[in-house]
Amino acid sequence: MELIVRDLTVARGGVPVLEGLGFTLGAGEVLVLRGPNGSGKTTLLRTLAGLQPAVAGEVSLPPEAIAYGAHADGLKAQLSVAENLAFWASVYATGDIEDALTRMNLLGLRDRPAANLSAGQKRRLGLARLLVTGRPIWLLDEPTVSLDTASVALFASCVRAHVAGGGAALIATHIDLGLEAGIFDVTPFKADPTRAAEPGSFDEAFL
Template sequence: MELVVNNLSCARGGVPVLERVGFRLTAGQALMLRGPNGIGKTTLLRTLAGLQPALEGQISSPPESIAYAAHADGLKATLSVAENLLFWARIFDTNDITPALEGFDLVDLAGRQAQNLSAGQKRRLGLARLLVTGRPIWMLDEPTVSLDTASVALFGRAVAAHLKTGGAAVIATHIDLGFSAQSLDLTPFRAAPQKLNDFDEAFL
């Protein structure tokens, strides 16, 4: 399992934000994306996950290898915790949700509807979906939002276990998750400001 990114440029709203990004990630490795707010961490993750096209460059990874977790938890409000996990498990052709329930401390909440969970519990459930995808490469955008200290540690252990079994992860976060990881500062890859022509300036 390997993710190779070469000379990648990506845009937000049609405006280039990052240029010539490159890195290699192999089994058991995690990469932390660093940089100030607005630099393009989310845009890069969405491009890597195939949710938007790259402006140029190459992304090489095994087919159907990437699972993406963004700010939205992606839950069905009227389904229970277990039913939500079963829904996603069936989409990814897996069946056992026990590791997901145990890994994110959701066993006692299995029968509760998602709409009756706290923000932190919803976040844990949203992240627990990663464990039913069966996909080796996790793309995670600020995964610890709404999590308390104990839940952040829980999440860190889940990622560490994923890496130990040969998985990989690319994570946009500003905090230490308690495991060894590479770091990629996106500041040097910030796209140069676009030059405006007379036509563009007429609409500013």
């Protein structure tokens, strides 16, 4: 199980933001994306997740390998914590939600509507979705936003368990999660902003 990126160019709003990217993420590995705000980390993750097309280059990975955690928590406000997780478990045909509830400290909130959760609780529930996907490669965009110190530790523990079981994680974050991880700084791959992308490559700015 590997994610292989070769000579990749990604664009935002039709304008290339990163070009010539290349790296490999294998089973049991964590790679942390670094770079200033606006440097293209989110655009890169969205491209790898298949949510927008690449301008150039190649992304090679096993089919149905990706679980993407974005800035939005992706919750249904009218459903309870348990019902939200059960919905995603049914989508991915994985079934059990108890482990996810336990590991993200949500057992005491299982019957509470998502609309009534705090920002940190919503984030924990959003991250718990990763645990019911069964997907080996996690792409995570600032996953610790709104989390307190204890919840960050819970999340880091989940990542450790995931990679120990043969999974992998690519994480855009500015904080130290205490993980054994490689660092991939996108700054050297900044594209020339004056050069427009190919026609038809417009992306999330227009969705």
